[in-house]
Amino acid sequence: MTVPAYQxxxxxxxxxxxxVLIFAPAxxxxxxxFMSNQDIMTGKIIPxxxxxxNYVQVFDRFPLFxxxxxxxxxxxxxxxxxxxxxxxxxYAFVFLEFKGRDILFFVFIATMMVPFEASIIPNxxxxxxxxxxxxxxxxxxxxxxxxxxxxxxxQSFKQIPKELKEASEIAGIGDFKFYLTVVLPMARTSLxxxxxxxxxxxxxxYLWPLLSTTDDTTRTVQIGLRQLQSQEQLNEWGxxxxxxxxxxxxxxxxxFLGQKKLQKGLAxxxxx
Amino acid sequence: xxxxxIEAEKDYTGEFLKAxxxxxxxxxxxxxxxxxxxxxxxxxxxxxPLFKTIYLSFFLTDSSGATTVxxxxxxxxxxxxxxxxxxxxxxxxxFVLYTVPGTVIVSLFLAVLANEKLRGIGIFRTIFSSTxxxxxxxxxxxxxxxFHPTIGWLNQILELFGVEAIGWLTDPDWALISVSLSxxxxxxxxxxxxxxxxxQSIDSYLYESADIDGASYFYKLRRITIPxxxxxxxxxxxxxxxxxxxxxxxxxxxxxxxxxxxxxxxxYSIYQEAFMNYQHGAASAQAIILFVIILLLTLVQFKLGExxxxxx
Amino acid sequence: xxxxxxxxxxxxxxxxxxxxxxxxxxIEEGEFxxxxxxxxxxxxxxxxxxxxxxxxxxxxxxxxDKVVNHLRPKDRNLSMVFxxxxxxxxxxxxxxxxxxxxxxxxxxxxxxxxxxxxxxMMGLTELLKRKPKQLSGGQRQRVALARSxxxxxxxxxxDEPLSNLDAKLRAHMRIEIRRLQKKxxxxxxxxxxxxxxxxxxxxxxxxxxxGKIQQVGDPITLYNEPANLFVASFIGSPKINLGTAVIRDHxxxxxxxxxxxxxxxxxxxxxxxxxxxxxxRAEHIFHGEEDKKTHELEVINVEHLGxxxxxxxxxxxxxxxxxxLGQWRARVGDKVxxxxxxxxxxxxxxxxxxxxxxxxxxxxxxxxxxx
Numbered sequence: 040m041t042v043p044a045y046q047x048x049x050x051x052x053x054x055x056x057x058x059v060l061i062f063a064p065a066x067x068x069x070x071x072x073f074m075s076n077q078d079i080m081t082g083k084i085i086p087x088x089x090x091x092x093n094y095v096q097v098f099d100r101f102p103l104f105x106x107x108x109x110x111x112x113x114x115x116x117x118x119x120x121x122x123x124x125x126x127x128x129x130y131a132f133v134f135l136e137f138k139g140r141d142i143l144f145f146v147f148i149a150t151m152m153v154p155f156e157a158s159i160i161p162n163x164x165x166x167x168x169x170x171x172x173x174x175x176x177x178x179x180x181x182x183x184x185x186x187x188x189x190x191x192x193x194q195s196f197k198q199i200p201k202e203l204k205e206a207s208e209i210a211g212i213g214d215f216k217f218y219l220t221v222v223l224p225m226a227r228t229s230l231x232x233x234x235x236x237x238x239x240x241x242x243x244x245y246l247w248p249l250l251s252t253t254d255d256t257t258r259t260v261q262i263g264l265r266q267l268q269s270q271e272q273l274n275e276w277g278x279x280x281x282x283x284x285x286x287x288x289x290x291x292x293x294x295f296l297g298q299k300k301l302q303k304g305l306a307x308x309x310x311x
Numbered sequence: 312x313x314x315x316x317i318e319a320e321k322d323y324t325g326e327f328l329k330a331x332x333x334x335x336x337x338x339x340x341x342x343x344x345x346x347x348x349x350x351x352x353x354x355x356x357x358x359x360p361l362f363k364t365i366y367l368s369f370f371l372t373d374s375s376g377a378t379t380v381x382x383x384x385x386x387x388x389x390x391x392x393x394x395x396x397x398x399x400x401x402x403x404x405x406f407v408l409y410t411v412p413g414t415v416i417v418s419l420f421l422a423v424l425a426n427e428k429l430r431g432i433g434i435f436r437t438i439f440s441s442t443x444x445x446x447x448x449x450x451x452x453x454x455x456x457x458f459h460p461t462i463g464w465l466n467q468i469l470e471l472f473g474v475e476a477i478g479w480l481t482d483p484d485w486a487l488i489s490v491s492l493s494x495x496x497x498x499x500x501x502x503x504x505x506x507x508x509x510x511q512s513i514d515s516y517l518y519e520s521a522d523i524d525g526a527s528y529f530y531k532l533r534r535i536t537i538p539x540x541x542x543x544x545x546x547x548x549x550x551x552x553x554x555x556x557x558x559x560x561x562x563x564x565x566x567x568x569x570x571x572x573x574x575x576x577x578x579y580s581i582y583q584e585a586f587m588n589y590q591h592g593a594a595s596a597q598a599i600i601l602f603v604i605i606l607l608l609t610l611v612q613f614k615l616g617e618x619x620x621x622x623x
Numbered sequence: 624x625x626x627x628x629x630x631x632x633x634x635x636x637x638x639x640x641x642x643x644x645x646x647x648x649x650i651e652e653g654e655f656x657x658x659x660x661x662x663x664x665x666x667x668x669x670x671x672x673x674x675x676x677x678x679x680x681x682x683x684x685x686x687x688d689k690v691v692n693h694l695r696p697k698d699r700n701l702s703m704v705f706x707x708x709x710x711x712x713x714x715x716x717x718x719x720x721x722x723x724x725x726x727x728x729x730x731x732x733x734x735x736x737x738x739x740x741x742x743x744m745m746g747l748t749e750l751l752k753r754k755p756k757q758l759s760g761g762q763r764q765r766v767a768l769a770r771s772x773x774x775x776x777x778x779x780x781x782d783e784p785l786s787n788l789d790a791k792l793r794a795h796m797r798i799e800i801r802r803l804q805k806k807x808x809x810x811x812x813x814x815x816x817x818x819x820x821x822x823x824x825x826x827x828x829x830x831x832x833x834g835k836i837q838q839v840g841d842p843i844t845l846y847n848e849p850a851n852l853f854v855a856s857f858i859g860s861p862k863i864n865l866g867t868a869v870i871r872d873h874x875x876x877x878x879x880x881x882x883x884x885x886x887x888x889x890x891x892x893x894x895x896x897x898x899x900x901x902x903x904r905a906e907h908i909f910h911g912e913e914d915k916k917t918h919e920l921e922v923i924n925v926e927h928l929g930x931x932x933x934x935x936x937x938x939x940x941x942x943x944x945x946x947x948l949g950q951w952r953a954r955v956g957d958k959v960x961x962x963x964x965x966x967x968x969x970x971x972x973x974x975x976x977x978x979x980x981x982x983x984x985x986x987x988x989x990x991x992x993x994x
Binding site for chain 1: 335338339341342343345346348349350351352353355356357358359360361363364367376420421424425427429432435436437438439440441442443444445446447448449450451452453454455456457461462464467496499504505507508511528553556557559560563564578581582585586591594595598599601602605606609
């Protein structure tokens with residue numbers, strides 16, 4: 040199909056304008072993080088000087104490195120937990136036949152209807168009573184079980200020909216070995232997709248870390264940013280922006296790398 | 312001879328049944344074992360809290376959240392007569408009304424644009440999906456600056472056109488709109504990505520045959536793209552609704568529910584009631600309302616969706 | 624020795640009764656046994672019941688004289704080759720071949736020995752480090768066979784293993800599988816829907832339709848003495864020519880259009896006069912040389928195969944095909960002389976579809992030559 044030239048120009052024009060509008064908030068923040076406070080306060084759009092001072096200051100005055108490390112640990116732990124639990128559950132739903140499977144599957148669907156926000160009060164009490172406030176356990180454990188992840192992987196496992204399972208049954212390969220050595224390697228792409236998604240959402244988590252951390256020991260970078268914003272107040276925009284840019288950098292890079300896979304994987308898991 | 316055979320078969324049947332039973336028990340245990348981690352965590356962090364929330368909503372609590380006095384439906388009566396909670400409900404519905412259509416329309420527009428097979432389209436796709444990688448906290452910081460009354464870009468642009476500055480986050484008439492605007496921006500990335508995935512899974516033969524028939528761009532959009540995309544659209548709308556009802560971060564960062572409770576959406580209201588005022592009982596009653604709203608929404612959407620959506 | 628024995632084997636699903644019914648069968652050790660039937664006949668289900676992949680609803684299955692109904696697949700000491708080969712795409716050929724041996728706790732040394740042996744036998748030595756994706760269809764097929772061979776299981780089950788290959792390769796692999804089976808002395812149970820495959824490969828064949836055994840026998844018996852109309856029309860290519868017939872006044876009248884005088888010796892012990900169906904193979908409708916012609920038929924289609932020619936005639940509402948050796952320049956519309964005789968006809972009961980009398984003269988002009 041060939042697109043006429045004038046149509047192409049219209050498309051490029053629309054695409055460019057949309058991109059500028061969508062990207063503007065991030066670009067403005069990015070350029071501000073390199074601007075002197077004076078430039079910002081006088082409302083300059085194009086900086087008169089380039090400075091790394093904001094970045095130095097944000098690390099200096101703030102345990103930002105600590106927060107970053109906490110976020111990294113929390114996100115990776117949640118990601119791994121989700122991958123393990125979702126893949127185990129998906130395996131049971133695809134490859135195992137047993138009484139009550141359909142009921143359990145319905146239970147998994149039902150969990151999608153309970154918003155985490157609606158059950159946050161007892162969850163807070165649980166974590167508090169277990170003494171898990173300000174621990175990685177308290178930050179991560181509630182998010183391991185995941186219906187969406189289970190469905191996404193179930194969809195992917197279903198693509199594996201059932202003859203492979205039968206062949207391994209005849210050869211005498213047990214379910215756990217089959218899960219580890221055949222199913223997981225074959226579903227690599229979906230696992231990566233789910234991993235990226237899990238990491239992104241965990242890194243960006245807001246309400247739960249706000250409740251379950253009370254000091255800096257395990258506080259995540261998002262809550263750190265909240266603190267930074269409320270403490271610094273209006274006059275230190277450069278420092279705040281530098282902090283924000285550092286917070287979004289890891290997820291943006293991850294997103295750019297995994298965008299294609301995410302796009303395919305999420306649509307498949309969501310719709311079939 | 313035949314008697315003997317029957318005899319032999321009888322013996323076996325018992326044995327087979329036993330073996331089958333053992334195998335069935337084994338496979339049941341195996342299945343449960345694979346599901347057990349998920350089941351335990353769902354029970355502890357999802358089902359138990361749900362019932363506990365219902366339970367708590369019938370009680371008054373002390374500051375640690377322990378129940379003190381059973382009050383029956385009083386918490387519910389109280390919140391439904393409280394102008395604060397009613398305001399919060401109103402704000403939430405308005406917020407949903409602003410953000411869901413906004414997000415879906417903008418994302419759909421971008422997805423249709425980005426679905427064209429043009430040179431360099433990958434860059435545009437990446438840019439459009441980028442807001443998915445930006446956290447609520449960071450996005451709020453970005454927008455906080457844009458909304459800044461004097462040095463913020465929005466007011467600077469208005470000034471350029473000679474329009475009077477707007478108190479984006481401080482004016483009660485504007486605050487909710489401002490929060491909605493930033494929310495739409497935050498949600499566009501994810502919604503765009505899903506819609507683009509949906510568009511790309513539409514069979515290209517459909518377009519080719521329409522081309523042969525000489526269909527125009529907009530005719531194809533209306534008659535092929537949108538109908539074929541309807542399952543994805545349906546999913547995206549459902550998710551957007553649920554997300555909108557669960558909004559918290561941007562309100563906490565940008566306005567703290569103010570000014571004059573104009574942005575006090577329901578989750579923020581629950582948060583304040585439970586963790587600022589330590590009223591776990593009343594907060595639980597609000598949480599139940601949130602749960603019921605989302606439950607109804609999901610059910611209604613499923614019912615409606617079943618009829619209207621075109622499934623392949 | 625009987626390797627596999629089935630006594631009154633039955634299969635039903637919750638929503639579908641009698642998928643298989645009354646299966647009684649014994650398969651000898653070292654035999655190449657083919658299960659053939661149209662799709663949905665239950666042949667694959669039967670194979671999977673033997674493998675242990677499907678539950679047995681009723682009856683008894685014995686392997687090596689031991690009842691195995693309740694045993695899991697891995698405890699039945701057999702190997703299986705699947706239609707789609709079931710190769711693990713992320714593993715190399717070598718890993719694929721060895722995959723099952725790890726589970727059977729075969730020693731490392733023994734594993735390597737068997738690997739080298741099998742790879743050599745199957746011509747895979749050069750390909751051991753490749754992934755299935757990098758192999759041709761025929762090579763994948765060989766890997767699947769190798770996996771079965773390397774297990775040293777004495778019983779091998781194959782489920783339509785050749786149906787994903789093109790015609791030439793299929794013909795070649797038929798011979799290879801056959802040779803392999805004889806060489807290793809395997810007992811083979813082979814499922815196919817292709818009667819040519821069944822005829823060319825099987826020591827014995829079981830024809831299955833609608834979950835019931837139609838006939839069990841060696842290929843020649845099935846061809847010459849089909850037990851019923853189903854087997855008659857299923858086995859043989861081109862399809863056997865069928866026509867309804869009645870006997871009147873010492874004449875056999877086929878499809879109200881062909882009259883053939885008969886004597887009592889021709890029809891032997893046929894008492895029935897009505898509701899007959901006769902079958903005659905395409906190679907038994909001969910060219911009628913001047914003095915020997917019995918009928919003249921109008922040609923409605925000609926197919927030249929090179930070494931032989933297929934001519935189609937219209938008999939009543941049936942289409943009959945004759946297969947003549949050599950090249951015949953006949954044109955559509957020509958009237959050609961043919962010779963049709965009762966001695967080549969098999970008689971069936973139209974109502975029960977059962978065979979009443981097989982063709983009496985199969986062995987005369989086209990002898991089954993014993994070498």
